[in-house]
Amino acid sequence: MPDIGERIRRMRVERGLSINKFAEKAGVSKSYVSNIERGVQKNPSLSVLGKMAATLNVPLEEFLSGSAQAELKKN
Numbered sequence: 001m002p003d004i005g006e007r008i009r010r011m012r013v014e015r016g017l018s019i020n021k022f023a024e025k026a027g028v029s030k031s032y033v034s035n036i037e038r039g040v041q042k043n044p045s046l047s048v049l050g051k052m053a054a055t056l057n058v059p060l061e062e063f064l065s066g067s068a069q070a071e072l073k074k075n
Contacts, residue, residue, distance in 0.1 A: 004044065004063050009037040011056045026055040 012022045019037070023030040028048055035041035036048075046060070053060040 003039060003042075004049070005037040005039050005041075007063055007065075008033075008052055008056075011058065011062075012037075015056060022052075022055060026051045028052065 023033045036044050
C-alpha cells in the first residue's frame with residue numbers, strides 16, 4: 001500500500017503540477033513537500049496535509065488510508 005508521500009506525489013503528477021508550483025499553491029516549502037513525497041518526513045502535520053489536500057482538490061481522508069489512519073488512531 002502506498003504511503004502518504006507516494007499518494008501525494010501521484011496526485012500531484014496526475015494534475016500536472018511541478019513540485020515548485022504545488023508547494024507555492026499549497027503554501028508549503030518545496031523542501032518540505034519533497035521530504036514528504038520521498039518518505040523522509042513520515043509524519044506531516046494535519047495542517048500541512050489539509051493545505052495539500054485542498055490544493056489537489058481532494059478530501060484529506062484521501063491521503064489517510066490504511067496504515068496512516070491506524071497511526072493517527074494510536075495518538
